[in-house]
Amino acid sequence: MLTYIIRRLIGAIAMLIVISMVTFGIFFVVPQWAGSSPEAMASRYVGRAATPETVHLVAQKLGFYDPVIVQYGRFAKGIVAGAEYDYGAGVEQCPAPCFGYSFISGQPVWPDLLDRMPVTFSLAIGAALLWVLGGVSVGVISALRRGTFFDRLSMGTALAGVSLPIFFTGMLSLVVFSYGLGWTPPGGSWTDFTENPAQWAFNLLLPWITLAFLFAATYARLTRAGMLETMGEDYVRTARAKGLSERDVVVKHGLRAALTPILTLFGIDFGLLIGGAVLTETTYTLPGLGQFAILAIRNQDLPQVMGVVLFAACFVVVASLIVDLLYAWVDPRVRLS
Amino acid sequence: MSFLDVKDLKIHFPTDDGVVKSVDGLTFGLERGQTLGIVGESGSGKSVTSLGILGLHKGGRAKISGEIWLDGEELVSAPAEQVRGLRGKKMAMIFQDPLSSMHPYYTVGHQIIEAYRIHNAVSKQVARKHAVDLLGRVGIPEPGKRVDSYPHEFSGGMRQRAMIAMALSCDPELLIADEPTTALDVTVQAQILDLMRDLQREFNSALIIITHDLGVVAELADDILVMYGGKCVEYGKTDEIFYNPEHPYTWGLLGSMPRLDREPTERLLPIKGSPPSLINVPPGCAFHPRCPYADRTEGRASTEVPDLAPTERGHLVRCHMPRTERRSLWENEIKPVLETQ
Numbered sequence A: 001m002l003t004y005i006i007r008r009l010i011g012a013i014a015m016l017i018v019i020s021m022v023t024f025g026i027f028f029v030v031p032q033w034a035g036s037s038p039e040a041m042a043s044r045y046v047g048r049a050a051t052p053e054t055v056h057l058v059a060q061k062l063g064f065y066d067p068v069i070v071q072y073g074r075f076a077k078g079i080v081a082g083a084e085y086d087y088g089a090g091v092e093q094c095p096a097p098c099f100g101y102s103f104i105s106g107q108p109v110w111p112d113l114l115d116r117m118p119v120t121f122s123l124a125i126g127a128a129l130l131w132v133l134g135g136v137s138v139g140v141i142s143a144l145r146r147g148t149f150f151d152r153l154s155m156g157t158a159l160a161g162v163s164l165p166i167f168f169t170g171m172l173s174l175v176v177f178s179y180g181l182g183w184t185p186p187g188g189s190w191t192d193f194t195e196n197p198a199q200w201a202f203n204l205l206l207p208w209i210t211l212a213f214l215f216a217a218t219y220a221r222l223t224r225a226g227m228l229e230t231m232g233e234d235y236v237r238t239a240r241a242k243g244l245s246e247r248d249v250v251v252k253h254g255l256r257a258a259l260t261p262i263l264t265l266f267g268i269d270f271g272l273l274i275g276g277a278v279l280t281e282t283t284y285t286l287p288g289l290g291q292f293a294i295l296a297i298r299n300q301d302l303p304q305v306m307g308v309v310l311f312a313a314c315f316v317v318v319a320s321l322i323v324d325l326l327y328a329w330v331d332p333r334v335r336l337s
Numbered sequence B: 001m002s003f004l005d006v007k008d009l010k011i012h013f014p015t016d017d018g019v020v021k022s023v024d025g026l027t028f029g030l031e032r033g034q035t036l037g038i039v040g041e042s043g044s045g046k047s048v049t050s051l052g053i054l055g056l057h058k059g060g061r062a063k064i065s066g067e068i069w070l071d072g073e074e075l076v077s078a079p080a081e082q083v084r085g086l087r088g089k090k091m092a093m094i095f096q097d098p099l100s101s102m103h104p105y106y107t108v109g110h111q112i113i114e115a116y117r118i119h120n121a122v123s124k125q126v127a128r129k130h131a132v133d134l135l136g137r138v139g140i141p142e143p144g145k146r147v148d149s150y151p152h153e154f155s156g157g158m159r160q161r162a163m164i165a166m167a168l169s170c171d172p173e174l175l176i177a178d179e180p181t182t183a184l185d186v187t188v189q190a191q192i193l194d195l196m197r198d199l200q201r202e203f204n205s206a207l208i209i210i211t212h213d214l215g216v217v218a219e220l221a222d223d224i225l226v227m228y229g230g231k232c233v234e235y236g237k238t239d240e241i242f243y244n245p246e247h248p249y250t251w252g253l254l255g256s257m258p259r260l261d262r263e264p265t266e267r268l269l270p271i272k273g274s275p276p277s278l279i280n281v282p283p284g285c286a287f288h289p290r291c292p293y294a295d296r297t298e299g300r301a302s303t304e305v306p307d308l309a310p311t312e313r314g315h316l317v318r319c320h321m322p323r324t325e326r327r328s329l330w331e332n333e334i335k336p337v338l339e340t341q
């Protein structure tokens, strides 16, 4: 198991390095290939009003005349160890992880990202918990009560779940539950967990359910199919023959074996979740990373866009690392091969 | 009343195509320390019978009737929860394919410990020690180490030994082995059968061995019950079944017994045709479409179900042919062919 963990860790680090190179390439190298001059790029940092001399000076200070590899080294060093920016008007410290400064506000990118994180994490983790628990339990019950009314109803709902876009279910739920019935707060409501946990959960309820609904449907169907298969396996019969209670037979033997494909899917979905979170945050106007990314793109705020892209990529890599380790823990045959 | 008494057991499965009569009126008994062999081709209802005794059809689609008495307790009418309490403790089962019958995600030790702790309130450590002991008893080398292996890390024979250890974990008084050696090669097969015999002597349990190969039970069983199409066609002492069989189907089984000195494809008296559908069981004697002697029963073979009638030697045979004719067929035509080589 230990060697497996180390192997996967090294893989994840390599992945992160590649991602940082690609991101750097897209935002710094490709524009230069495409004909953008170092001065044009530097001018974005100092504003259009600056004289050509200043721009030239800044371009030099920012190292846009250096070979690409040196530029990447500086960029990577900034993230790992922090950086110093010298705009001529004095040296500015940008502590690690340094993603540079926003063009618009002039603020460092990282603290802004940090600020937005709790919203996105709350949304993502809450929804993930909800959809996994909800989807898997519905799937298990459907499989055990195959062909009953419950089974048909939940599978019908699940079909709707996978095919309806978040915009639609999100808007619908807002219209019905907040504006219509007034049960839940309107969009844009956010309370920090540390301030008031109950309010935090209450505000997030609708976004959670909307986001979870999209995913839960797939999990319910996958779990149902998996359970129908595993409950017919010989080892489930063996478990019954031992005199195990039906609940233990279902959970410890049937579900345990059906969990592997669910976990695989979870690894993929947890990465995609960022995308789902962007849509959900937009629909409910929550001040999370998704909204941040959209604003950054709209404003062409290069450092901010880069920061959020890199962060999202790290998130995907770390999520898939965690899922891989879970996977090895669940299925002993994985870590042995 | 015997330790195990099965009376007129019927297990039918209603399906869209009709009722599958997997077990149709089976009666037999078994004492502690005795071994019964249930023999028949694929699909004759052997597994359904054994799962029925363990109560594993309860809650399913099966329609079950008749009686199963185990040590004075009737199981067919007993609530599922009561039978569950006996399962694994009073009666246990060894399954055919040990690889698919053990959970791939749990260690062998975990699965034995689980079986033991269902019925014994002991700590994990105590149960683990018990599991190691059991693995040693069934002949697994270095049991203290192998207890933490997964089933797929074992060889086929070792897996079957582990499966036996699991079944024995609570000292069951009735042990049912459903084709315990089919998945194994011949030498390992012999080892496993030896092991089962030794363990049965040690535990003095009642043992049912289910197989489609008479050879497997030849040395092990006290009694043999031959099944065809969900019904018993011949039932008696092992010696009787081997030396004085009277049912044409049993002759066929004897003739198709694989032997070490013969090629597996080379069969002396093969049974022609294939096992009957259990939805549309042939009328009359279920074996008549395949029986070479069907014309010797004055047309009754296809109209009238033969009774399971006792012979003067004390075993039971289900066949319309007159006894004298069966005896002379066996003595003059069948036995000489089987004895060649």
Ligand SMILES: Nc1ncnc2c1ncn2[C@@H]1O[C@H](COP(=O)(O)OP(=O)(O)OP(=O)(O)O)[C@@H](O)[C@H]1O
Pocket (backbone or CB within 6 Å): B013, B015, B020, B022, B040, B041, B042, B043, B044, B045, B046, B047, B048, B049, B212, B278
């Ligand atoms: N749950 C079920 N529903 C419907 N039919 C069933 C069910 N279980 C078993 N059967 C049918 O009952 C018949 C007897 O099956 P069984 O498994 O007892 O055969 P067997 O004698 O053990 O054969 P084998 O040597 O292949 O193991 C088969 O035709 C099978 O299709």
Ligand code: SF4
Pocket (backbone or CB within 6 Å): B247, B248, B249, B285, B286, B287, B288, B289, B291, B292, B293, B294, B296, B297, B301, B306, B318, B319, B320, B321
């Ligand atoms: S009753 Fe007739 S068909 Fe059936 S086994 Fe006897 S001889 Fe064969």
Ligand SMILES: [Mg+2]
Pocket (backbone or CB within 6 Å): B046, B047, B048, B178
């Ligand atoms: Mg079988």
